[in-house]
Amino acid sequence: MSVSMYEASIPVFVRGLKNLSAILEKAVTNAEIRRIKPEVLVNARLAPDMLPLSAQIQILSDSAKGCAARLAGVEVPSFADAEVTFDDLQERIEKTLTFIQGIAAADVDGSEDRTVVLKIGGRELSFSGKSYLLNFAMPNFYFHLTTAYAILRHNGVDIGKRDYLGDI
């Protein structure tokens, strides 16, 4: 009895991505009500040298599809990072969900000790599958999910922790 690598990864990403999709819908409605151009929110940042909402969601998508693919031992699909509207971002989330939901549990299970090598900023990092998931992919995923939430919340969108957690 324990948690399988699949259970600890893909369903967690699916849940987070679906919750984010619902949050983005609320943001669009809120922008309409407040007569704010939706692009203002898509380009909003928490600091001038932080990435805007669109990039937070692109990196969130990358962290989910990258982790799912690496644990399953398949190629990481490349997405173009060309999203500029909320519709584009919803499509990006949808594409990410389609990819990760297409991966079979059996392909991820057993990846605890699979070597995962990442190149980040010129450094080559080598992880076990388990350490990659728990110490890198998961903190990264939640970082960008929470930052996306925080950008919208900081800009007055009426969302709360329940939207972030989703149905529990």
Place this chain on the structure above:
Amino acid sequence: MSVSMYEASIPVFVRGLKNLSAILEKAVTNAEIRRIKPEVLVNARLAPDMLPLSAQIQILSDSAKGCAARLAGVEVPSFADAEVTFDDLQERIEKTLTFIQGIAAADVDGSEDRTVVLKIGGRELSFSGKSYLLNFAMPNFYFHLTTAYAILRHNGVDIGKRDYLGDI
């Protein structure tokens, strides 16, 4: 082969709390350099109706000690939420680390199907240990960890993703 309930919980919390402790040290140094009263950062928020840094860290502590205790089947220790300085917050982190590091792996392992009941806002929520960890405790923990980071980053503290991820 899989991930044990212990591996998926306590070491993840320990890592996040230690990274946060180092981030708070950087915040203190940064406040000194910029001649900002440290309390300004302790009380900073991302929105007027969001909680300040101090409360983010109190809830982060609660989510880690609550999860560790509930999975191990021991009483959740109560801390007073009286922190008003960075030193207080470091002490809170330290107390939280001491408690969760005192829990034996053997007491958490096997808690996948243990029933965990929470009362939140008048609702009673019932989880399996596994669902509580993956769908509630972990997203909550990372929510408050990232929000604490984001409050400091938004206020010009010179931290980056590497500080959040820690040594990898």
